[in-house]
Amino acid sequence: MKTWTLAKKDLKILFSSPLAYIVLACFLFISGYFFLSLVAQYQLFSLQAMQMQGIENFTPQEWIIRPYLQNSGVILLFFIPLITMRAFSEEKKLGTFELLLSYPVKEYQIVFGKLMAVGIFIFVALVLNGVGPALLFVYSQPEFLSTLAGYGGLFLLAIGFVSLGLFLSSLTENQIISACLSFGALLILWLLAWIKDIVPKSYQALVNSCSLLTHFESFAKGVISGVDLVYFLSFIIAFIGLTLISLENQRWRV
Numbered sequence: 182m183k184t185w186t187l188a189k190k191d192l193k194i195l196f197s198s199p200l201a202y203i204v205l206a207c208f209l210f211i212s213g214y215f216f217l218s219l220v221a222q223y224q225l226f227s228l229q230a231m232q233m234q235g236i237e238n239f240t241p242q243e244w245i246i247r248p249y250l251q252n253s254g255v256i257l258l259f260f261i262p263l264i265t266m267r268a269f270s271e272e273k274k275l276g277t278f279e280l281l282l283s284y285p286v287k288e289y290q291i292v293f294g295k296l297m298a299v300g301i302f303i304f305v306a307l308v309l310n311g312v313g314p315a316l317l318f319v320y321s322q323p324e325f326l327s328t329l330a331g332y333g334g335l336f337l338l339a340i341g342f343v344s345l346g347l348f349l350s351s352l353t354e355n356q357i358i359s360a361c362l363s364f365g366a367l368l369i370l371w372l373l374a375w376i377k378d379i380v381p382k383s384y385q386a387l388v389n390s391c392s393l394l395t396h397f398e399s400f401a402k403g404v405i406s407g408v409d410l411v412y413f414l415s416f417i418i419a420f421i422g423l424t425l426i427s428l429e430n431q432r433w434r435v
Contacts, residue, residue: 183286187294188301195264195302204260205302209309215252216313219245241323242403246314250331250401253310257303257339258371262363264302265346266356268295273354278431288428292421295347296340303339307332327403334400337413338393342367344420351427367393 195201223244272278281291311332317323346363353359373392377385389395393416396409 188297191298266360
């Protein structure tokens with residue numbers, strides 16, 4: 182109950198700020214642009230495919246939904262740090278952080294309240310983001326379960342971004358520093374799959390397995406892998422745990 186009360190408070194603060202609406206509008210505009218571009222590209226190539234033989238996997242799932250999910254993941258990487266930067270940093274700047282820690286609530290209730298608030302915001306964003314793919318089911322035949330799996334993976338990816346952002350926000354009272362640190366860390370974790378070839382071969386598998394992109398790729402294809410589920414859940418739990426430790430240490434200092 183206390184967790185939900187804290188989540189409602191954070192949601193109210195979040196949606197009373199123009200930042201939430203700006204981030205949501207930009208996310209939907211950019212992802213919508215990519216969606217329309219993918220549809221136009223698919224229509225163009227479909228005309229060419231009618232004149233050619235032997236083209237494999239020429240389906241809306243492969244040509245529209247899969248790259249759309251991948252693009253949406255990249256866009257979220259840019260925008261989620263702008264939401265999580267305020268989680269604890271703003272509380273510290275306004276002087277309400279000490280007051281929050283003095284409440285009769287546990288650290289985990291504070292963290293899960295903030296995680297729930299941002300998670301609801303992301304859920305709303307992804308529902309609106311899914312309007313385009315939903316319209317494809319009217320005019321074509323994408324794979325419903327694969328699309329659902331893809332969005333499930335996208336939500337897990339976003340919650341992973343949030344958990345890391347909350348941790349870094351708990352370390353500083355400067356929102357800009359929090360956002361930059363979150364973006365930098367997420368970008369590095371995303372690009373590990375691309376830079377694995379420049380590290381020694383004995384470390385390539387390890388570097389690749391740490392990449393967010395590597396584990397999201399299967400979800401984008403509509404495949405739910407146990408390894409990828411364990412990775413994202415471990416990632417989320419690890420940074421939630423670090424945030425709890427950070428808050429506990431700061432409570433003792435207060």
